[in-house]
Amino acid sequence: ELKVEQNPLFLSMQEGKNYTIYCNYSTTSDRLYWYRQDPGKSLESLFVLLSNGAVKQEGRLMASLDTKARLSTLHITAAVHDLSATYFCAVDNNSNYQLIWGAGTKLIIKP
Amino acid sequence: DVKVTQSSRYLVKRTGEKVFLECVQDMDHENMFWYRQDPGLGLRLIYFSYDVKMKEKGDIPEGYSVSREKKERFSLILESASTNQTSMYLCASRKPGHMGSRIGYTFGSGTRLTVV
Numbered sequence: 001e002l003k004v005e006q007n008p009l010f011l012s013m014q015e016g017k018n019y020t021i022y023c024n025y026s027t028t029s030d031r032l033y034w035y036r037q038d039p040g041k042s043l044e045s046l047f048v049l050l051s052n053g054a055v056k057q058e059g060r061l062m063a064s065l066d067t068k069a070r071l072s073t074l075h076i077t078a079a080v081h082d083l084s085a086t087y088f089c090a091v092d093n094n095s096n097y098q099l100i101w102g103a104g105t106k107l108i109i110k111p
Numbered sequence: 112d113v114k115v116t117q118s119s120r121y122l123v124k125r126t127g128e129k130v131f132l133e134c135v136q137d138m139d140h141e142n143m144f145w146y147r148q149d150p151g152l153g154l155r156l157i158y159f160s161y162d163v164k165m166k167e168k169g170d171i172p173e174g175y176s177v178s179r180e181k182k183e184r185f186s187l188i189l190e191s192a193s194t195n196q197t198s199m200y201l202c203a204s205r206k207p208g209h210m211g212s213r214i215g216y217t218f219g220s221g222t223r224l225t226v227v
Contacts, residue, residue: 033215042201043218088154090216098169099216101154 002027002093006102014110016078021105023072023089031092032072033099034063036085043088047074079109114138117202117219124226130189132222134202142205143185144216145169145177147198154201160185161207192226199223 049065090099118133156169
């Protein structure tokens, strides 16, 4: 059974600092997704990572995928308050149409 | 951009009512999904449909049914609403195969349902 674990589940940090959110998954998959959710809102797609070694960057966010280690990271550089949100990773279950979701990381960035 | 539209942003219904949540997508996606999201429990899949008139149970189908008569529309039905179905409901769609894996899922804005 495919399981996805994110850590930390909660992160409070100061503006200007760097930090990394980790997403581990338990069985083989070659497609991993990162989403952002603002309070009371729906989920917004950030990155789709499709192959081992994939790295994608958008502004202060950079995501990478290591399929051998079954690990993806979401790195935040010089955090700003606007990045406060909950971040989810999700992994494609290769055997059916479903995504398996991590529990989410609630990120609070203080001015 | 693909758009997924959920018919209601907020709903308040009474216990025992039959509730319809509607979801429409405009990009000819084959796959559609209904999730519910509760604090501390993350996203849980209720039902999904991989094509018209096709439906599959997700992780928590009890108390729900779905309908997919047209490709663009996927309806979630609460046959007899109960207070434990108070939740945020999210609809998503995706094109399967190579293109779908490059785009991922697109979510609607969500329906916050309160059953009293």
